Amino acid sequence: MALSSPEITNSTDTINPEERPSSCPVNPHKLPHLTDYLRDLKTYTNPLDNNHFYRPIEGFYLADSDIVLRHVSFDLSVTFPSQSSQVAYIRAGPRKQIFYEPSNIRVGIVTCGGLCPGLNTVIRELVIYGVTAGYRGFYSREPIELNPKLVHNWHKRGGTALETSRGGFDLQKIVDAIEGRGFNQVYIIGGDGTMRGAVKIFNEIRRRKLYVGVAAIPKTVDNDIGIIDRSFGFQTAVEMAQQAVSAAHVEAESAVNGIGLVKLMGRSTGHIALHATLSSRDVDCCLIPETDFYLEGEGGLLEFLGKRLEDNGHAVVVVAEGAGQDQIPRTDAQKEERDESGNPVFLDVGPWLKSELKKWWSRDHPEELFTVKYIDPTYMIRAVPANATDNTYCTLLAHSAIHGVMAGYTGFVAGPINGSYAYIPVDEAAVAKNEINTRDHRWAWVRSVTNQPDFAKS
Numbered sequence: 001m002a003l004s005s006p007e008i009t010n011s012t013d014t015i016n017p018e019e020r021p022s023s024c025p026v027n028p029h030k031l032p033h034l035t036d037y038l039r040d041l042k043t044y045t046n047p048l049d050n051n052h053f054y055r056p057i058e059g060f061y062l063a064d065s066d067i068v069l070r071h072v073s074f075d076l077s078v079t080f081p082s083q084s085s086q087v088a089y090i091r092a093g094p095r096k097q098i099f100y101e102p103s104n105i106r107v108g109i110v111t112c113g114g115l116c117p118g119l120n121t122v123i124r125e126l127v128i129y130g131v132t133a134g135y136r137g138f139y140s141r142e143p144i145e146l147n148p149k150l151v152h153n154w155h156k157r158g159g160t161a162l163e164t165s166r167g168g169f170d171l172q173k174i175v176d177a178i179e180g181r182g183f184n185q186v187y188i189i190g191g192d193g194t195m196r197g198a199v200k201i202f203n204e205i206r207r208r209k210l211y212v213g214v215a216a217i218p219k220t221v222d223n224d225i226g227i228i229d230r231s232f233g234f235q236t237a238v239e240m241a242q243q244a245v246s247a248a249h250v251e252a253e254s255a256v257n258g259i260g261l262v263k264l265m266g267r268s269t270g271h272i273a274l275h276a277t278l279s280s281r282d283v284d285c286c287l288i289p290e291t292d293f294y295l296e297g298e299g300g301l302l303e304f305l306g307k308r309l310e311d312n313g314h315a316v317v318v319v320a321e322g323a324g325q326d327q328i329p330r331t332d333a334q335k336e337e338r339d340e341s342g343n344p345v346f347l348d349v350g351p352w353l354k355s356e357l358k359k360w361w362s363r364d365h366p367e368e369l370f371t372v373k374y375i376d377p378t379y380m381i382r383a384v385p386a387n388a389t390d391n392t393y394c395t396l397l398a399h400s401a402i403h404g405v406m407a408g409y410t411g412f413v414a415g416p417i418n419g420s421y422a423y424i425p426v427d428e429a430a431v432a433k434n435e436i437n438t439r440d441h442r443w444a445w446v447r448s449v450t451n452q453p454d455f456a457k458s
């Protein structure tokens with residue numbers, strides 16, 4: 001942000017949730033604020049007032065009274081939830097009063113966990129000091145100084161220019177480093193694991209009463225963080241995944257009794273698999289972690305595929321990496337295996353399924369031709385630059401986070417809820433999962449597109 005000299009004042013015009021009028025229709029979630037533990041902080045007039053690119057008009061600045069409802073659809077024939085029980089979050093955006101003197105801001109920004117398209121776009125908007133190599137970089141590396149010239153092209157690059165890693169979370173060392181380096185704002189970009197770490201960092205910063213605002217920006221190519229509409233990079237990943245599905249379809253169609261099998265990312269949720277299935281319409285069966293499937297017997301996958309081959313001569317199966325894990329034989333040691341971040345290490349469902357399909361065919365149809373063409377695009381779906389929609393989304397996320405921190409909010413996650421950007425307390429976002437509800441219309445839609453069995457054993 002281009003910031004001009006601020007005018008110092010000593011009061012804040014944001015509305016304290018406790019001071020809302022009693023007729024206030026909803027109950028917004030209280031967002032942590034620096035003034036919760038630093039009572040006499042100075043406030044400054046937002047320099048956007050004097051920025052020649054902006055002409056703040058009435059309504060430009062937001063306050064605590066601007067909220068976003070979590071749920072926007074209700075069934076009036078059942079019960080309309082009482083207004084005070086509606087969940088609401090504070091809307092993201094610029095505030096008239098800010099809690100940082102613009103010339104005295106030291107920002108640290110870090111990316112953690114797996115890659116996701118759009119990471120560099122977020123970083124590009126948040127220039128100052130880049131903490132490299134994930135959480136461990138706070139205490140084991142020198143941060144790199146970023147400037148607009150250096151980052152100007154970064155949104156066109158896949159990956160993260162700051163580098164990322166799993167593991168290496170040492171709370172005391174991280175907060176010591178934040179304090180020691182004099183950061184007064186920290187932006188943490190990562191997925192569910194990173195959010196759990198961010199909660200601890202925020203709590204420790206609050207315990208030490210540090211003048212440091214902490215904002216997290218949710219990143220997950222699997223789209224497995226709840227409350228927000230979707231995570232950035234997800235749409236880009238689905239587009240890439242669809243190319244793999246398309247190729248599997250071409251291969252399957254061109255073979256005698258051809259099966260195209262595609263494994264897609266999705267550790268605990270099958271959003272990528274589901275969306276690639278719905279958008280491509282080439283898929284005969286979509287297997288996701290949220291619902292079990294079985295191979296043999298009535299209503300099983302093999303019976304279904306046998307019928308498909310008989311009817312159409314080919315079939316396409318999409319399997320999310322977290323699906324079918326309980327069926328793959330594994331040793332006790334494999335059951336205990338964890339990655340550096342503590343996530344369970346999965347066995348590879350793709351090759352296992354491919355080999356089960358081959359065994360089945362040679363057992364039941366030894367005389368007939370059969371081909372399984374297996375495609376595992378792995379990192380190709382996430383190690384790419386963000387598409388136009390994700391790029392715009394990333395930019396808005398970064399700006400939302402900056403406005404929130406400048407306004408003194410801390411310990412929050414910025415994200416869109418029902419199309420409007422909002423601030424969510426980080427401890428809430430860290431536990432909010434986004435699993436596919438296999439009882440709702442979206443999963444029914446998948447099943448009606450594929451006609452796959454529901455694998456409900458009677």
Ligand SMILES: Nc1ncnc2c1ncn2[C@@H]1O[C@H](COP(=O)(O)OP(=O)(O)O)[C@@H](O)[C@H]1O
Pocket residue numbers: 112113114134135136165166167168169190191192193194195196197198200219220340341342343
């Ligand atoms: N419960 C936790 N407490 C503190 N740090 C955590 C926790 N879970 C994960 N982390 C840290 O967060 C970072 C990213 O976690 P990871 O699960 O690899 O990716 P993601 O954030 O994308 O889910 C790692 O450095 C990991 O050590």
Ligand SMILES: O=P(O)(O)OC[C@H]1O[C@](O)(COP(=O)(O)O)[C@@H](O)[C@@H]1O
Pocket residue numbers: 112113114115191192219220221222265266267321339
């Ligand atoms: O090989 P890596 O880097 O651990 O990444 C693989 C994992 O990354 C994911 O995309 C999820 O990553 P995050 O938890 O970091 O969002 C999974 O789908 C996949 O299991």
Ligand SMILES: [Mg+2]
Pocket residue numbers: 113191192193
């Ligand atoms: Mg994760």
